[in-house]
Amino acid sequence: DVVMTQSPLSLPVTLGQPASISCRSSQSLVHSDGNTYLNWFQQRPGLSPRRLIYKVSDRDSGVPDRFSGSGSGTAFTLRISRVEAEDVGIYYCMQGTHWPVTFGGGTKVEIK
């Protein structure tokens, strides 16, 4: 199975400041169809996960543009340009290129 490794595990951030989460995969996530199926999910406390980003950098409907995704191959990044209080929660990367789907262990974003 593809191992997804996120860092850091915990990310204390100041309101209004940027934040960045790294996700690395144990093998390339480029699919034979040319797409890279790397998604990012946000899970706010007590709520279900919500997809923010799909195929590395495409934002889901309703997701604020302060969230952006980038990367290629085996290295990916989720960036929050200016952290707001509602961004507190756990963020997961997930790969859908190789069977089975696998998730990163999560990064907890909290306000300093």
Added chain:
Amino acid sequence: EVHLLESGGDLVQPGGSLRLSCAASGFNFIKYAMSWVRQAPGRGLEWVSDISETGGDTYYADSVKGRFTISRDNSKSALFLQMNSLRGEDTAVYYCVRGIVGAFWGQGTLVTVSS
């Protein structure tokens, strides 16, 4: 509006069985594969199983293969997960998800396996 509502979670003894259901609405159910993803208390996300649009293809995580069965009733826009031979490590919130772990998730249903 897409809506997924899970039900069927409960406290069950080790070795017992449970059937989870997911009622889907707000989209054309037959056009989408569907998934189950679980989250043990205080832990991360784990894909459990998924099923093709017609139900003809099903896939399982190694941890549940041979014990869990995914199915769907397209006439009722419903997804199911039959869980047999339950173990303590199956304790989790189980989420119904549209697509192969896509954008839309239900609120989850809690399964607790304990004596």
